[in-house]
Amino acid sequence: MSETGLVTDNEAQNELIEAAIAEISHIATLPEVTMKIIQLVEDPDSTAQDLNKVISNDPALGARILKVVNSAFYGLPGQIGSINRAIVLLGLNAVKNIAIAASLAKLFRGGKICNSFDAHDLWNQAIASATATRLLGEKIGLGLPDEAFLAGLIHDIGMMVEIQAKRPKFVEVMQKLEENPDGKLREYEEAVIGADHEQFGAALCRTWKFPQSFAYVTGFHHHPWDLPEKHRTLASLVHVADIIVANLGIGFTRGVEHKEIMPSLLEELKLSMEQVEEISTKVPEAMEEASTIFSLG
Known part of the structure; x- marks a missing residue:
């Protein structure tokens, strides 16, 4: 190996x-929006705005990401009300990882x-x-x-x-x-x-x-x-x-x-x-x- x-x-x-x-790949895979997020974050030319745009197309995923960001998991001060603010505070990579984690449950x-x-x-x-x-x-x-x-x-x-x-x-x-x-x-x-x-x-x-x-x-x-x-x-x-x-x-x-x-x-x-x-x-x-x-x- x-x-x-x-x-x-x-x-x-x-x-x-x-x-x-x-x-x-045709039975159980990550949602298309999560795959898009992964591709986006791997692209060095991507911006926080690009990521925000993709997540905005999936309100349920956006809500789950905000739920994580506002939990004791991160211990951030105050309530974060927008994905854009979450990206600024945590960075593109962290938001990508949260999106993957939030999408995985359906496979189990x-x-x-x-x-x-x-x-x-x-x-x-x-x-x-x-x-x-x-x-x-x-x-x-x-x-x-x-x-x-x-x-x-x-x-x-x-x-x-x-x-x-x-x-x-x-x-x-x-x-x-x-x-x-x-x-x-x-x-x-x-x-x-x-x-x-x-x-x-x-x-x-x-x-x-x-x-x-x-x-x-x-x-x-x-x-x-x-x-x-x-x-x-x-x-x-x-x-x-x-x-x-x-x-x-x-x-x-x-x-x-x-x-x-x-x-x-x-x-x-x-x-x-x-x-x-x-x-x-x-x-x-x-x-x-x-x-x-x-x-x-």
Whole structure:
């Protein structure tokens, strides 16, 4: 696998991943307006006015963005009444990340897929991981709270690709997990589907033209130490957040392979176990706030 987590050395596996991504492109994808926002923000010639114009065409999305901006999530002084003001205060990139986060909930509306899996549980786990990643990012002075939050929110998005494009095989994977309490999700995905959710997630990030940092997160959140050091921080934070959430028992937790955080990883992030424990206590309440903003409704 390359360091992007997007390509494997196995040609048949690459074809399988590409076919699955093509399959979901007409089943479940980001709304057109969100795709336009991504393209716009990636264009160096774009202005805040251009972004404002696109968001204005989708009043519901505009309302959700303002809801986020005015929440405790950002802690900005006073009420922000316009998208334009939000863009000025937060910047184009932050507003783009909020728009993506606000659009993602619709992909998790699948409900109960089989006895041992409900898409709502995956969404709850995603929201909790997003919350924990943001809190961890704040603790280490990362800045970019919206990017940290979105990274946590999308880290398991590859599972939604499997649900949409390979549902019978995904159900088989879940049954194997249910039968084997010590079994590992990625191993069963590889055996049954032919690729794992990290590979599907990283490929989806490429298709949706997400920044490379999100491909690293989706492709390496179970083993961030395999990334080059300069690309490791966000994926490492998500890895730690994932373990925090699994230990709290929030949502779908069977994807997590380690219940303990590697001391070397904490050292690299300049985090102590005490700080991790302190953040763990804050996650449930902070998650409640985030669930209200990014609801499945």
